[in-house]
Amino acid sequence: MSETEVKQTSSEPLDLIRLLLDEQAYDSHCNIVLSDAIETIYDIEEGSDELKSTTKNSEILFVRGDSVILISSPSDE
Template sequence: MSESNSTSSEPLDLIRLCLDEQVFVKLRGSREMVGKLHAYDMHCNMVLSDATETIFYTEQDSPEIKSRTKKSDMVFIRGDSVILVSDAANV
């Protein structure tokens, strides 16, 4: 992708614009995280602070989808589990 005079010419440039901002990250395994983005790399590995992880699950005898949350001061997210990254304000 090559665009002249543009603030984002590569896909990871969109993530760069979210540095030091709240982001929403959808992960494999029916998990989602919201937190402040501190760092990322070309593999979409990320470091979030003040993160809240939501895990969605069903119990064996019930079709109802339930969730539980877990808070962390600092968390590393491995890039191969990332499905989607968005500014948390847009979610």
């Protein structure tokens, strides 16, 4: 789905979940159940300017709504 299609069809923040993520379920508190999720953790080690990233694949993942900071479309890499 292109970025212009997303802008035209999303009228509220939860529409992004519906349009961009492979969601199984969600609610108004933004609790989300995702399938085939890839979690990327970015970390800067103490005493170093190097950005380290770690990825973790999960078949199914529950994300508690109060820990959701950002929902965005995946980058085209």
